[in-house]
Amino acid sequence: MxxxxxxxxxxxxxxxxxxxxxxxxxxxxxxxxxxxxxxxxxxxxxxxxxxxxxxxxxxxxxxxxxxVNEYINEIKVGEIMSKPSVVGEETTVYDAIVYLFLNDVGTLFVENGGFLTGAVSRKDFLKIAIGGTDIHKVPVGVIMTRMPNIICASKEDSAYVLATKIIEHEIDSIPIVEKTMVDDKEQYKILGKVSKTNITKLFVKLGKK
Amino acid sequence: MxxxxxxxxxxxxxxxxxxxxxxxxxxxxxxxxxxxxxxxxxxxxxxxxxxxxxxxxxxxxxxxxxxVNEYINEIKVGEIMSKPSVVGEETTVYDAIVYLFLNDVGTLFVENGGFLTGAVSRKDFLKIAIGGTDIHKVPVGVIMTRMPNIICASKEDSAYVLATKIIEHEIDSIPIVEKTMVDDKEQYKILGKVSKTNITKLFVKLGKK
CATH class of the missing domain: 1.10.10.10 (Winged helix-like DNA-binding domain superfamily/Winged helix DNA-binding domain)
Structure with missing residues (x-):
């Protein structure tokens, strides 16, 4: 203006x-x-x-x-989320790392029976890789951060609230989930993910002339 | 409003x-x-x-x-940059990884004689760590991305331009440098860094009520 x-x-x-x-x-x-x-x-x-x-x-x-404030607070997670990279709990750490590189992402989400059970980041993998563990034998299920210790968000959340979670909890990527009840237990389907990359892309979009 | x-x-x-x-x-x-x-x-x-x-x-x-556009374009890199984590070229890959964890950063910058010579990311380290190289013997100088193949920025650049570089070149962190001439050669002092984390923090700041 x-x-x-x-x-x-x-x-x-x-x-x-x-x-x-x-x-x-x-x-x-x-x-x-x-x-x-x-x-x-x-x-x-x-x-x-x-x-x-x-x-x-x-x-x-x-x-x-x-x-600027109001404009930013109106943007929803559903508008900026991208496809998540997901592996099963039995995948070996080595195979998971290869999958991480193939998809060029920083975090893998782990599922069991179609529902989110964990997450593993590049940092977790690096820690294991230099620690002397046999990464060809250990499954990701053993080293992952396990539910309910994963910060999730829904499509309807604002991108702003999600970004504050990323900063407060010092995480790279948040799974976007949908809650369903299975046998009286809360389960989460993985719909997408929003990482610092998505937030940076959004920032670029807001700044583009 | x-x-x-x-x-x-x-x-x-x-x-x-x-x-x-x-x-x-x-x-x-x-x-x-x-x-x-x-x-x-x-x-x-x-x-x-x-x-x-x-x-x-x-x-x-x-x-x-x-x-929103104009507001974002006025923010300078100098306002949002943070302290860079720097190691010397002779540091072993293992020691560099330990330093990475201690500082909880995603990228280390490498210097020689006080000037930027390279950069190594978590991704580079992970690739080496699973590749069978002896990380206790190899120095970071051997595995780093070397100048002039590093995208740099200056304090006066806009945060928007920097964010576009991060997205276009698919990098996590950009060193903020100051150019000086040493024996007729361009050299770069490392003043700071701006990563996707800094951009996400800026986004949170813009969205805060």
């Missing part, structure tokens, strides 16, 4: 003499208060100015951020 | 009868054209409406995105 010359001038005047009333601004600019109304409304709306009742306008150092 | 009831009503009327002139809108709302001026200016500015000269207002399906 390009501000007009007069809007830029208003911001400059507010920064200089804040708090400043609309009367004082109108006088400095040599126009009527009515002529300023639209500009002041816009500048307040985009967050460049803050209107304090009975005091006047002050400059806000967070221009546009509330708009 | 919360639109006022009248602004929401204007959007509804435009959607219904577009293109629609400000006269027609004023009539439908039972107010003067002057009274609508500020609302129409705001709605056009945030991209909810598009004003077509001599035709009238039409609804735009990309509200707010140009603002």
């Amino acid at each position: 390009k501000l007009s010359e007069r809007q830029e001038e208003i911001i400059r005047l507010v920064k200089e003499g804040q708090p400043i009333t609309s009367e004082a601004l109108a006088e400095k600019l040599g126009v009527t208060r009515a002529a300023l109304r639209a500009d002041l409304a816009i500048l307040t709306m985009i967050g460049a100015l803050d209107a304090r009742p009975k005091v006047g306008y002050v400059y806000s150092d967070k221009p546009k951020s509330s708009l | 919360k639109l006022s009831e009248r602004q929401e009503e204007i959007i509804r009327l435009v959607k219904e009868g577009q293109p629609i002139t400000s006269e027609a809108l004023a009539e439908k709302l039972g107010v003067t054209r002057a009274a609508l001026r500020a609302d129409l200016a705001i709605l056009t500015m945030i991209g909810a409406l598009d004003a077509r000269p001599k035709v009238g207002y039409v609804y735009s399906d990309k509200p707010k995105s140009s603002l």
Whole structure:
């Protein structure tokens, strides 16, 4: 958004003499208060100015951020998730690593009977690979992080909430799941995944002209 | 940003009868054209409406995105970069992996004489670790990706441009460098790094209320 010359001038005047009333601004600019109304409304709306009742306008150092904020909070996980890479619990660690490279992903999800049971990351694999374990014999089921210790999300969650989970729990990738009840037990079908790569792609999309 | 009831009503009327002139809108709302001026200016500015000269207002399906766009493009790499983890070329692969875990990072940068010479990622380490190489003997200098094949960025670059490099080149982390001339040769001092984690943190910051 390009501000007009007069809007830029208003911001400059507010920064200089804040708090400043609309009367004082109108006088400095040599126009009527009515002529300023639209500009002041816009500048307040985009967050460049803050209107304090009975005091006047002050400059806000967070221009546009509330708009950006709302825009970001409206994006849903379902819009940005990608295909998950899934292996069975009996897959050997070696085969799983090969699968990881073939799919060029950072995390594999593990299933049993069609439901999520675990996750293994590049970091987990590296730890095992240098530890002297026979990776051709041990199955991923033994080294994976097991449910319910996996942070999941649903398609309807906001991308923002998912990104906060990634940062707070220091994880690379989150499985997007759908809960179903099987024999009175909660089970999770894997629908997709969202990783830091998906968030970075979303950031690029938001920044593209 | 919360639109006022009248602004929401204007959007509804435009959607219904577009293109629609400000006269027609004023009539439908039972107010003067002057009274609508500020609302129409705001709605056009945030991209909810598009004003077509001599035709009238039409609804735009990309509200707010140009603002988000500009906001994102103003963020500089220097504002979001973090401390890089650096090892010397002679460090053994095993010691480098231990250092990687201690610092909990995904990529190590390699230096020689204070200047960037290479980079090694978790993926590179995993490939070596399962390949039968003696990781206690081989130095990282042998397995690293070597300059000039490393994508770098400077503190002044925009975070957006950096994120596009991460996606286009499929890398996890970019060293932030400063170019200096040493004996007529370009050399790069490592000032910091920006990874997908930094971009995800930035996304969380933008989305925070």
